[in-house]
Amino acid sequence: MALLLAPTREVAQQTAQAARRLRPLFGLRTTSIFGGVPREEQEKLLATPPHILVATPGRLVDLLDDGVVSLGGVRYVVLDEADKLLSLGFSEQLESVRRVLGIGPGHPAVPLALAPARLPPRRRPQVCLATATMPGSVEAAASKWLREPERVHLSDAGGASISRAVTQIVQVCAEHKKPRKLLRHLENIRSQHDGERNPPRVLVFANRIKTVRFVHKLLADAKLRVAMLHGERSQEERQEAMVAFRSGKTNMLVATDVAGRGLDIRGLPYVVNYDFPSNLETYVHRVGRTGRLAANGHCFSFFTRSLARLAPAVVSLLRGCGCAVDPNLLTLAEAWEEALRRDPELAQAAADAAGEADEEGSVDADEEDDQEDEVPGASAEADAKGAEEGACGWQKSGRDSEAPSTEAADDGGGGGSGARRKSLPGRLRKKLAKQRASRGR
Structure with missing residues (x-):
């Protein structure tokens, strides 16, 4: 499963809409979960584990705490708008998700119901961060998610390019x-x-x-x-x-x-x-x-x-x-x-x-x-x-x-x-x- 984290409901919906175009080609099912709407409909969708899960951090942590969703099968993680996600407003929820995924150094034990199966190092989730800006504070927070990352710059103008x-x-x-x-x-x-x-x-x-x-x-x-x-x-x-x-x-x-x-x-x-x-x-x-x-x-x-x-x-x-x-x-x-x-x-x-x-x-x-x-x-x-x-x-x-x-x-x-x-x-x-x-x- 691929987990895509987005900072807002609108971005989550937009990302899920784009991901659903893959289903006719590859048969990949996409589910999106976010706050502001009743949980019941999202819980029904999660009864069948999707191939791609697009989520906002708050709603994802809520469903994790209640055992509604499992991240044990996650192999790919994408943090979209990473500078926003890694800011202080989302740090607590992201830290909970990171511990559940077993990503990064020194992650403490989590409840067995939430913890992924012990995987060999090569099977740990691959993490991708996408961002338009990369200030120092965000780079420090990103280091918890990344290990010897490969950097790809789509613009020669640097992090604040327009x-x-x-x-x-x-x-x-x-x-x-x-x-x-x-x-x-x-x-x-x-x-x-x-x-x-x-x-x-x-x-x-x-x-x-x-x-x-x-x-x-x-x-x-x-x-x-x-x-x-x-x-x-x-x-x-x-x-x-x-x-x-x-x-x-x-x-x-x-x-x-x-x-x-x-x-x-x-x-x-x-x-x-x-x-x-x-x-x-x-x-x-x-x-x-x-x-x-x-x-x-x-x-x-x-x-x-x-x-x-x-x-x-x-x-x-x-x-x-x-x-x-x-x-x-x-x-x-x-x-x-x-x-x-x-x-x-x-x-x-x-x-x-x-x-x-x-x-x-x-x-x-x-x-x-x-x-x-x-x-x-x-x-x-x-x-x-x-x-x-x-x-x-x-x-x-x-x-x-x-x-x-x-x-x-x-x-x-x-x-x-x-x-x-x-x-x-x-x-x-x-x-x-x-x-x-x-x-x-």
């Missing part, structure tokens, strides 16, 4: 102006395809579930055909949204990163990052939804100053892909690097505060089911106020897309005036106060 067929635009933008600019961008897309029978499809990403709801309402109020996808929707609602988007019934889909990994949406020309993700790995996965199979694609991203710590890396990525760089983004990157040079502690504290806020807001229900969603329907003005409160001391408010100067960075690095100190978020002010106290200030 097709050169994709045009990327990253625009520095104030938080409260994003709704208006999004509508303008979508109108520009519509005008470019005016007269076509079927309008092009657009996938819009947001970091928070409440933001997905806000953007969905914004577009629906503008009389646009739009669906939404996030981890708090039922499996039936998620399937309906994907079917409507793929079929063209709705040509716009607003989603969290539940749609950002692995999904193959053919003929998707446009991706929009309403919220820029908190790391480049997620950005690469989002951009990867367009420009597939060498088709032309376009990705437009809003970039707020609270993410200035990412600006240098984003500039480097854009240049590496041969894309133009917004002068305001370049200036923001230079200001951040200047802030690091002048006062590394202040700059790092600012980055930590902004990063923690991003991580707190970007948890999707698929990754942490007990995470309570914020009150839905928050206005753009409320989001803008939050962005203003989160602005770093060296960040400069003002007209749209005006990047901070190095003088502003210098003021922030040196502590600045009392008014400037008050503009820092409370968490950052406390960190800086502790740092200064420890240095005898």
Whole structure:
């Protein structure tokens, strides 16, 4: 049996659908198991052991614990979207599966009902990891699954490669102006395809579930055909949204990163990052939804100053892909690097505060089911106020897309005036106060 592990229900369903095409050719039966739906139907399917089992880690561990499924006959293991699977959100479930399979060094004993038969070394499961990115933390986690692995790179550009067929635009933008600019961008897309029978499809990403709801309402109020996808929707609602988007019934889909990994949406020309993700790995996965199979694609991203710590890396990525760089983004990157040079502690504290806020807001229900969603329907003005409160001391408010100067960075690095100190978020002010106290200030 082959076991394929996927990070989300959508990826699991898509993988199983592709695997089922093998049955007429080789007679291989495929079963998929994932959360969000009743177990009974999946248990009936597992009564006849499949040749290919596609699963999400959570549901697989549940069925393993109840003795519904056995992995004793597994000879091949595939970890799809391995960087996501091996992240902290899935580590506990994957460790349970790894122990059951007897893969890797030092695996402790497991219940006999779950343990595979003792196999000679050559019959241990062969493991394959597929990923678009391979940061150091993931490589360390992958070492538990792999032994003297053979590496195959499908791109010369390295782990964070993006097709050169994709045009990327990253625009520095104030938080409260994003709704208006999004509508303008979508109108520009519509005008470019005016007269076509079927309008092009657009996938819009947001970091928070409440933001997905806000953007969905914004577009629906503008009389646009739009669906939404996030981890708090039922499996039936998620399937309906994907079917409507793929079929063209709705040509716009607003989603969290539940749609950002692995999904193959053919003929998707446009991706929009309403919220820029908190790391480049997620950005690469989002951009990867367009420009597939060498088709032309376009990705437009809003970039707020609270993410200035990412600006240098984003500039480097854009240049590496041969894309133009917004002068305001370049200036923001230079200001951040200047802030690091002048006062590394202040700059790092600012980055930590902004990063923690991003991580707190970007948890999707698929990754942490007990995470309570914020009150839905928050206005753009409320989001803008939050962005203003989160602005770093060296960040400069003002007209749209005006990047901070190095003088502003210098003021922030040196502590600045009392008014400037008050503009820092409370968490950052406390960190800086502790740092200064420890240095005898």
